[in-house]
Amino acid sequence: MRKVAKRMVTQKERSLVYMAAKGRCQKCGVELEKGWHCDHIVPFHKTGRSNIFEMQALRPTCNLKKGGKEDD
Numbered sequence: 001m002r003k004v005a006k007r008m009v010t011q012k013e014r015s016l017v018y019m020a021a022k023g024r025c026q027k028c029g030v031e032l033e034k035g036w037h038c039d040h041i042v043p044f045h046k047t048g049r050s051n052i053f054e055m056q057a058l059r060p061t062c063n064l065k066k067g068g069k070e071d072d
Contacts, residue, residue: 009038013052021057028062037063 009017017038024031039058044050058066 009050009055013050013055014038016052017055017057020052024057025059025062026056027058027066030059032057032059035060039063039066 018032018036021032025036037058037060039056040047040050041054041056047054
């Protein structure tokens, strides 16, 4: 399997993901604070693409629990 570099999300993409989430973690519903994670629902290393419709806003704790797995 070829290694895919980590994709950096643009500020515009982050803003759109935040607005779509209405400022709340899309896993637990808690209000997002500074340092929230813009997460690829299907890990970037599997698809090699970034699309805001395939991303979600998560609290760091929720994202780290998820790791490199896909959401249920």
